Each structure stands twice: as C-alpha cells, then as structure tokens.
Amino acid sequence: xxxxxxxxxVAAAGTVAGVAGLVLLASPAGAGEAPPALxxxxxxxxxxxxxxxxxxxxxxxxxxxxxxxxxxxxxLSEMGQDGAVRVFTxxxxxxxxxxxxxxxxxxxxxxxxxxWVWDSVDRTVQKTAHGAEGKGKAETPLESRFADxxxxxxxxxxxxRADSTVAVDGTARVAGRPVYQLVLAPQPDERTLLREIRVSxxxxxxxxxxxxxxxxxxxxxxxxxxxxxxxxxxxDASLFQFTPPAGAEVTEQTPDKEFRGESAEDLFAGLDIxxxxxxxxxxxxxxxxxxxxxxxLPTGPRGEAGPGGNPLDLLGTIGKEVSGDFGTGYVIKxxxxxxxxxxxxxxxxxxxxxxVVTEAVNQMK
Amino acid sequence: xxxxxxxxxxxxxxxxxxxFMLRRPRTLxxxxxxxxxxxxxxxxxxxxxxxxGGGRNAAIEGIAxxxxxxxxxxxxxxLLLAVTMLLPLIGSMWAADAIAGEAxxxxxxxxxxxxxxxxxxxxVKAFGVATLSLLAVVVMAVVSVLAGVxxxxxxxxxxxxxxxxxxxxxxxxxxxxxxAVTVQVWAVAAVALAxxxxxxxxxxxxxxxxxxxxIFTVLGEIPSLDxxxxxLLTESWEAVADVARDPLPMNGLTEGFLRAxxxxxxxxxxxxxxxxxxxx
Numbered sequence: 296x297x298x299x300x301x302x303x304x305v306a307a308a309g310t311v312a313g314v315a316g317l318v319l320l321a322s323p324a325g326a327g328e329a330p331p332a333l334x335x336x337x338x339x340x341x342x343x344x345x346x347x348x349x350x351x352x353x354x355x356x357x358x359x360x361x362x363x364x365x366x367x368x369x370x371l372s373e374m375g376q377d378g379a380v381r382v383f384t385x386x387x388x389x390x391x392x393x394x395x396x397x398x399x400x401x402x403x404x405x406x407x408x409x410x411w412v413w414d415s416v417d418r419t420v421q422k423t424a425h426g427a428e429g430k431g432k433a434e435t436p437l438e439s440r441f442a443d444x445x446x447x448x449x450x451x452x453x454x455x456r457a458d459s460t461v462a463v464d465g466t467a468r469v470a471g472r473p474v475y476q477l478v479l480a481p482q483p484d485e486r487t488l489l490r491e492i493r494v495s496x497x498x499x500x501x502x503x504x505x506x507x508x509x510x511x512x513x514x515x516x517x518x519x520x521x522x523x524x525x526x527x528x529x530x531d532a533s534l535f536q537f538t539p540p541a542g543a544e545v546t547e548q549t550p551d552k553e554f555r556g557e558s559a560e561d562l563f564a565g566l567d568i569x570x571x572x573x574x575x576x577x578x579x580x581x582x583x584x585x586x587x588x589x590x591x592l593p594t595g596p597r598g599e600a601g602p603g604g605n606p607l608d609l610l611g612t613i614g615k616e617v618s619g620d621f622g623t624g625y626v627i628k629x630x631x632x633x634x635x636x637x638x639x640x641x642x643x644x645x646x647x648x649x650x651v652v653t654e655a656v657n658q659m660k
Numbered sequence: 661x662x663x664x665x666x667x668x669x670x671x672x673x674x675x676x677x678x679x680f681m682l683r684r685p686r687t688l689x690x691x692x693x694x695x696x697x698x699x700x701x702x703x704x705x706x707x708x709x710x711x712x713g714g715g716r717n718a719a720i721e722g723i724a725x726x727x728x729x730x731x732x733x734x735x736x737x738x739l740l741l742a743v744t745m746l747l748p749l750i751g752s753m754w755a756a757d758a759i760a761g762e763a764x765x766x767x768x769x770x771x772x773x774x775x776x777x778x779x780x781x782x783x784v785k786a787f788g789v790a791t792l793s794l795l796a797v798v799v800m801a802v803v804s805v806l807a808g809v810x811x812x813x814x815x816x817x818x819x820x821x822x823x824x825x826x827x828x829x830x831x832x833x834x835x836x837x838x839x840a841v842t843v844q845v846w847a848v849a850a851v852a853l854a855x856x857x858x859x860x861x862x863x864x865x866x867x868x869x870x871x872x873x874x875i876f877t878v879l880g881e882i883p884s885l886d887x888x889x890x891x892l893l894t895e896s897w898e899a900v901a902d903v904a905r906d907p908l909p910m911n912g913l914t915e916g917f918l919r920a921x922x923x924x925x926x927x928x929x930x931x932x933x934x935x936x937x938x939x940x
Contacts, residue, residue: 302779302936309929316922320915321890357911381909393821393905398722400820400905413822416725420822524911534907540818542729 330466331473333498338461339452341475344501346451352500353386356470357524363517364629379523389535404537411537420539423548458482458574469495469504470525487575488631489646500527510630517630571643571655578645578655583636610636617649621656673780677788681754687792690750694796695803697746698738702807705734719898722820726904731808732817732830736837736904738804739797743841743897747800748873749866751793751849756865758785759856759935772938782935786853786928793845801838805831819906837903840913844900847893847920848873850927857934893923 357379383391392403399415412421455461464478474495481487488510495505505521539545568581607625614625614636624637626649634644635652643655681687705727723740727733739747759782762768771781809815817830825833852869859865876894879885889895896916902909 299936303933306929306933306936309925309932313922313924313926313929316925317891317919320919320922321887357909398718398720398901399725400722400822402822411822415722415820415822418725531907537822538824540822540824541814541816542818543822 328468331468331498333466333473333475336463336475338463338477339449341463341477341496342452342461343449345496345503348501351384351386351502352527353384353529354500354502354525354527355381355383355530356522356526357381358521359523361516361519363513363515363519364631382522383530383534385530385532385535391534402537404535406535406537411539413537413539413543418540418543420543420545421548422539422545455479458485464493466498467495469497470522472504472525473498474504481575485575486648486651487646488633488648489575495521497525502527508631513630571658572645572651576645576647576651578643578647578652580641580643580655580659582659583640583642607638617653619653619657621653621659624656626652670780670784673784674787677784678791681757681788681792684757687754690753691796691799694742694746694750694800697742698734698800698804698807699811701738701741702731702734702804702811706811717898719901723901723904726818726820727808727812729812729814730818731810731812731814732805732825732827732834733904734808734812735801735804735834736901738800739837739841740898740901742800743844743900744877744894745873747793747796747841747845748848749870750796751789751845752852752866752869753862754789754792755849755852755856756862756869758789758853759931760859760862760865761856763860764862778935778938779932782853782857782928782931786850786931789849789853790846793849794842797838797842797845801834805834817904820901820904821906823906825906833903833908836908836913837900840900840903840916843917843920843924844893844897847923847927850924850931852927854927854930854934857931857938890919893919896920 358381359379380395381391381393387407388405389407390403390405394401394403396414396416400413401415402411402413404411404413408425410423410425412423413419414421452461459482460478460480462478462480464476467474467476474497477494477496478491479494480491481489490509490511490513493505493507493509493516494503495507496502497504502525504525505519507516507521508518510517568579571578571580610625610627614627614634617624617626617635621637621641622639624635624641627634627636628649632644632646633649633652634642635649635656636642637656641656641659643652643659645652645655720737720740723733723737727737759768762771772778815827815830817825817827817833819825848869851872852865855868856862856865873894876892880889880892880895896912896919899912899916902912
C-alpha cells in the first residue's frame with residue numbers, strides 16, 4: 296500500500312506541475328517583475344540620445360500593433376491578430392520586413408539597390424530599383440536639422456513643454472529589454488481626449504521600442520505599437536538578398552515620381568488643409584469636393600456586394616448625424632479623437648472632443 | 661516493485677505490445693488511410709491547381725497557395741490539415757484501445773489481478789500509443805514528401821517568405837514538423853489515456869476526445885475569451901505551419917511544445933492516479 300501512496304503523490308505532483316505550467320504559459324512574460332534599475336536621465340538628455348541615433352543599428356525583432364481605438368481600421372487590426380511583423384536591418388540601409396497576410400506572408404527586402412516585394416498568396420514579386428530617389432531622400436532638410444541632435448532635442452522638448460509636461464517616468468521592460476519611459480502629457484488646460492503618450496526608449500541602443508497612446512478614461516492604451524522581440528547585433532547578410540523563387544511572377548516597376556510626389560501634393564492642395572488651434576487640441580480642417588461625397592461608391596474588389604450607396608450613406612452608418620451652425624454633418628468618434636464631416640464637404644478632425652471639432656467647423660468659411 | 665518474483669524484461673514487454681498493436685487490422689487500416697491522404701492531396705493539386713482554397717482558415721490557405729509546383733510544401737499542408745482533427749483522433753483511438761478496450765473485452769481484469777505492477781502496465785500501454793502516434797505522423801510525412809516530389813515536382817522548398825531552401829534543409833524542416841506535430845498528438849493521446857483508465861467503453865474515450873477538440877476549437881474562436889486562449893491545446897496547432905517560414909520563427913513552435921508538454925504531464929498523471937486506484 297506504501298507504493299500506491301507514493302504513486303498517487305507523484306501523480307498529484309505531476310498534475311499540479313502541468314496546470315502550473317499552463318498558467319505560467321498563459322501569463323505574459325515579465326509580469327510582476329521589478330522595473331530594472333537604470334542610471335537617472337533627464338528628458339532633454341533622453342530625447343537627445345534618441346535623436347542622435349539617426350540610423351537604426353543592426354537588429355532583428357518582431358513588431359506588433361494593438362489597436363483599441365473603438366473604430367475598425369482596415370488592415371491594422373489584422374496585423375495584431377495574425378501575428379507580429381518581423382523586422383531585420385543591418386544598420387547600413389538594408390532592411391527586411393515580413394508581414395503576415397491572409398495566412399501567407401508579404402516579404403519586403405531592401406538590398407540597398409533594389410526593393411523586392413514578395414507576396415506568398417499570389418506568388419508574385421515586385422521589383423523596384425532605388426535609382427536617384429533614394430539618394431535624394433537622404434539630403435532632405437529634415438535630416439540636416441537633426442544633424443545637431445542636442446539643439447534639436449532642446450528645441451523639440453521646449454516646443455512640447457509649451458503645451459505638455461515632458462518627464463521620464465521610471466523604467467520598465469519592453470521585449471525583455473530595460474527601457475526608459477518618456478511620458479508626454481497635455482497641460483491641464485488642453486482640451487484633448489488624450490491622457491498621455493508614452494514612449495519606451497531602449498536604455499542601451501536608444502531606439503524607441505514602444506509607443507503607447509492613452510486616452511482619457513481608458514486603462515489600456517488606445518494604440519500600442521512596439522517590439523515584442525528585439526535583438527541588437529549583426530545580422531546574416533543573406534537575409535538582405537533576394538532571388539525570386541522558381542515559378543514566381545516578377546514585375547518590374549520604375550519609381551514613378553509623378554505619382555508619388557505631385558499627385559499626392561495635388562490631393563492635399565485640393566483638400567486645403569489648415570490647422571485650427573494649437574498644441575494638443577490642434578484640429579485639422581479642410582474641405583472635400585461635395586460631389587465626391589455623393590458619388591457612387593465602387594463595389595468590392597472581388598465583385599462581392601460592396602457597401603453600396605454614396606460616402607454620405609456610409610458615414611450615416613458609422614457616424615452620428617448632428618446639426619448646428621454649419622448645417623448637417625456626421626460625427627465619428629473614436630477613443631482618441633473625433634472627426635466631423637458636413638454634408639457640404641467640410642472636414643475637421645483631431646484628438647479632441649466633439650465640441651472642439653464643431654467649433655473648428657463653425658469658424659470655417 | 662510489488663511482489664512479482666521474476667519480472668519480464670521491459671524491452672521484451674514493449675516489443676510484444678507493439679507487435680500486438682500492429683497486428684490489429686484497424687491499426688493497419690488507419691495507417692493505410694493516413695498514407696493515402698497525401699497521395700490524393702498531391703494528385704488533386706497537380707490536376708486542379710485551386711482545388712485546395714476557399715472556406716478554410718487563413719493558415720491553411722496561406723500554405724495551400726504555396727503548394728502548387730512546390731512539392732516539399734505538401735507535407736506541411738497535409739500535416740497542418742491532419743493535426744487539427746485526424747491525427748489527434750487516431751491517437752485517441754489507440755489510447756481508447758489501450759485501457760478501455762482491454763476492459764471491454766475483459767483482458768484488463770486479468771492484468772490488474774495478476775501480480776504485475778500497474779505503473780509498469782500503464783507505461784507499456786503509453787509507450788505503445790506514443791510509438792504508434794509517431795509512426796502515424798512519420799508515415800504521413802514520408803508519403804507526403806514522395807507524393808509532393810513525384811506529383812508536384814521541385815526538390816527545393818520555396819518558403820512562405822519567398823526564399824528557396826535546398827533539399828536537405830527542406831527535409832530538416834519536414835523533420836522538425838514531424839516532431840512538432842507528434843508532440844501535439846501525444847498530448848491529446850495522453851489526455852485520452854487518462855479518460856481511457858476511467859471507463860470500460862472505448863467509444864466514450866473517442867467521443868470525449870472528439871468533443872474536447874471541438875469545444876477547444878470553438879472556445880478559441882471566441883474573441884471575448886482571449887484570456888483563456890493560451891490555456892487551450894488547440895491554439896498552438898496552427899503554429900506548426902511556421903516551419904514553412906524563413907528565417908524559422910521558433911516562438912510559436914516552442915510555446916506549442918511547452919503547452920503540449922503540460923497536457924502530457926497532466927494526462928499521464930491522471931491516468932496513473934486512476935489506474936492504481938482502479939478495482940480489478
């Protein structure tokens with residue numbers, strides 16, 4: 296009978312161990328871990344060190360996005376569900392991105408000269424040569440402004456300080472790495488829906504590993520994008536080479552300057568975007584041609600029944616109809632912001648409550 | 661451990677158990693059916709390229725779109741399809757036969773009354789179930805590789821990530837796939853063995869295993885229960901398709917392996933507790 300008792304004790308221990316293991320697997324990694332001890336750093340110094348690392352170091356990692364906006368964003372929600380985007384870079388301008396799509400994968404490889412885009416669902420490869428465009432990008436004034444990170448950081452922090460409190464709020468762990476948490480919060484008199492923006496900066500490489508946007512009255516971030524895995528260090532060179540696999544359909548594309556530059560600018564010019572207000576309650580206002588709102592929507596890409604009707608009908612289903620001095624319009628509310636679109640084509644949106652967008656639309660001519 | 665004066669050597673017991681199981685016609689028919697499935701899949705994909713798509717979950721569709729003209733991808737597709745129901749059911753069938761089946765025919769009574777260690781009895785039965793489950797997965801994988809190369813062509817594997825792996829590396833990926841799938845089948849079979857020790861009716865075991873898999877799959881589809889999902893064994897089954905990605909992501913596979921190990925330990929522990937307390 297002694298053996299029976301021993302066997303039962305072993306069996307009980309095994310069951311408990313198995314259940315404990317399952318619970319351990321289910322609990323997020325690093326939960327309940329004490330935040331790492333890191334040397335103190337001021338917000339200016341932290342921002343400066345982030346800006347001085349203009350090019351990403353060689354790294355591999357996985358990025359995932361959690362969207363808790365309370366608004367369906369096509370494409371975005373899929374990213375979080377299907378798994379993480381895998382990122383590789385060699386620190387010298389070569390990159391590799393692997394995005395999950397429909398159970399397959401879209402792989403983007405920039406080997407320094409050519410950008411390859413592989414789509415596993417259709418088994419197609421798109422090839423785009425870098426050409427002169429890539430070089431032109433490096434000389435943009437934006438980059439030269441960051442040439443002196445210390446000044447840029449000071450300016451940036453000063454600008455932000457006018458409307459926000461900037462602080463380093465302790466340390467944490469993101470993707471298993473110790474990070475500083477830089478917190479930008481609006482001043483109390485700002486009329487915004489946002490509570491704070493939290494940027495987690497890797498203590499070693501000073502790469503921002505995670506950005507969280509928190510709205511008022513929400514415990515979980517409305518948007519959280521960041522690394523779930525991060526390993527800095529040299530990467531295998533073969534990761535950044537691509538040979539189209541046998542049987543794949545390869546199409547070559549030339550970088551179309553007209554399409555990328557001018558027409559997008561034209562579109563923005565047509566929208567006539569103007570900011571209203573400043574700081575956190577900036578509202579972007581603009582107009583869309585009224586005929587665009589009443590035009591018939593195309594049906595779905597695969598010929599299935601599309602939403603049908605015109606954009607105004609669509610707005611009516613996702614937004615709330617309101618009327619005021621501006622006439623009639625639709626308000627679309629998300630956790631972090633509000634958009635107002637009137638029937639005559641005025642558009643206003645910002646990280647603000649409904650009264651501020653209404654105010655912005657009212658002052659428009 | 662008990663009073664048996666002379667004990668039969670363990671290797672001989674294990675060999676005889678395997679021979680006993682392999683001689684049963686239903687074992688052979690199950691293995692044959694598993695071998696035919698990849699052939700049918702290979703031929704039908706070779707004839708009609710789009711025959712696999714539509715109405716399935718994303719992971720299966722993602723692999724299915726890669727199979728045409730890419731024979732080394734066939735084992736991935738076949739095992740991904742089989743791990744969701746077919747292979748766990750066959751593993752449960754053997755687990756049902758091992759204890760409950762013996763009980764139904766009256767064989768277990770003699771074994772339990774005889775001066776044989778019950779721990780040893782369970783170990784021999786569990787070994788038989790595990791070995792046959794491994795054999796089932798290996799048969800499927802080997803036939804898939806052959807059918808893939810013969811009917812679909814291409815000795816290299818074009819991964820979902822768009823890279824091309826040479827034949828040896830592709831075989832390595834298939835071997836990893838076999839290990840990953842086998843561990844999942846073992847986990848189901850271990851739980852089925854625990855149920856098997858509790859009943860005299862093998863059908864109850866099969867019904868419970870089928871029902872369990874279906875319930876787990878349904879629970880996994882409900883977004884509001886996402887806190888529960890990491891506890892479900894079925895959650896890691898799609899991750900076996902990761903072997904077709906390059907570079908190989910180990911996260912999902914490792915997590916699936918650990919989760920299956922937990923279920924394995926729980927299943928065998930419960931089976932052990934029940935078999936030593938069971939009346940003859």
